[in-house]
Amino acid sequence: MKEIFCGIDLGGTTVNIGLVTNNGDLIQQHKIPSGVIDGVDAVVDRIAKVVHNWQIQDDQLLIRAAGIGVAGLVDTHRGILREATNFPGWINVPIVTKLHSKLDCPVIVDNDANVAALGEYSFGAGKGYDHMMMVTLGTGVGAGLILNGQIYRGAYGAAGEFGHITIQKDGPVCGCGRRGCIEAFVGTNGLVRNVRQRLSSNMTSTLRTYNLDKLTPKDIYQEAVAGDELARLVFSDAGENLGYGLGSVVNLLNIQHIVIGGGVAEAGKFIIDSAQKILNEFALNNGDQSARIVKAKLGELAGIVGAASLAMALV
């Protein structure tokens, strides 16, 4: 018999809620605005209402457990959201207790990057790889680690800051204030800075027609797809820089597999090839097959499916 789990992907603007079977199939999904400004109790009520509606529609529906992923610093063990940039005022929120009292099933919380990594590991592009990292490319660069087949959280739940590995100690300043982080090269600001630098050459590019102050990775991606050579070089540069960081992680952790997700990952084919090339050069060969970089499979559902996977471990 299929068992049903609830997966909740709580972001700063949207909550994505779903019901997932124990083999990873999504059977219900609903998206609502998170409205974090109303406070945690209101948000929990809204989530519970969505779930209760499903229960009203199907009186046979038994939810075994629920998982929630939040973009912030989480103490999974104590069930607490410690702090999160996009949730102003939500400090040390006992999110598990609050959800449990409304959903009436076991609940578990984790960081969104960890949850997405678990989703890809359990039912997506990371299936079968007990040592893997999922990297999420967007405005910033985040990551979740699966080590020995489990989410690795670190001493205080803060593990996975792959974006703030240093690849060039005297490199460009990162949003975090340090120099030469991967994010400083591969995050939105890094991509746009590289567009400016490359435009200072004589190379022709449709990107010259854009207002660079408003340029997005999506713009660069669209031009790359349309054949713009400069746009493709910018992603290829980003891939190389990503590759140096991945080499460091593979050498330190001997992981086998890297899954790339997130908005910029749409530019996958332009990024992954050059990242894999650098990774092959920089990862030590210990007589083993080298680590492969692949695109994520679950897309924006990774959050729901991963949160549900997290819940599966509760029962």
Added chain:
Amino acid sequence: MKEIFCGIDLGGTTVNIGLVTNNGDLIQQHKIPSGVIDGVDAVVDRIAKVVHNWQIQDDQLLIRAAGIGVAGLVDTHRGILREATNFPGWINVPIVTKLHSKLDCPVIVDNDANVAALGEYSFGAGKGYDHMMMVTLGTGVGAGLILNGQIYRGAYGAAGEFGHITIQKDGPVCGCGRRGCIEAFVGTNGLVRNVRQRLSSNMTSTLRTYNLDKLTPKDIYQEAVAGDELARLVFSDAGENLGYGLGSVVNLLNIQHIVIGGGVAEAGKFIIDSAQKILNEFALNNGDQSARIVKAKLGELAGIVGAASLAMALV
């Protein structure tokens, strides 16, 4: 009642064998040449002879289990030494089976860096820190990781290559052939290269009297202790470069504690201060106490004590 475990530290030139109680006290120790050229069976026989002599001296002696650390690529699960630079011809050696048949107790094998890290974690400078890394500074730069209170080995037992994290993608060439690895800055070659560079200035230094082709880290250390400013700067530079790499590890793995061991670690006070300074700048602050860098406590006994600690998990 105290239980006795055997710890074996098998290096390319020397085997260090000891008996260790379950609270980490060394009660016997003996060092013999390894003579790896004679092959694994001869080496195992020599080790067994040392242990049997102790058993002859004390007929009450009961060894519960034995652990062995080897400088090479190890498959702990299968009990095999896969390959090792200093053990020519030792390919896929079933070291556990061979030792077990002579010692008549459960046996476990692991990489020497992992074993040293476990030793410092169990009974040395890493006690109480479930998320830590022990870095061994010598000709090269090695490391062992303790994550969630256990040795972390990675997919194929090759984890811990901290020395080959990239901190400067266009940096100096490393012994591994890649550029800008930590080892290229902090290993022996990196130290000597930095001495040459700094000597090209007008700075006075007793290191000018040395034959630089034969300069060792120990020479540099001795001059640093004697007050030579240039020698101190060389270690301080090494510490800074170490700090960038440690920052990457702390951000990726959220470890709390770093133990520095190995020959060059004798220069601890000149290295650790500058490493800690850079680490404090480069490690993200997630509202937690930041990771501390400390000197190893067990010295050359880390191998024996760590191997015995490994054995303790068998019973």
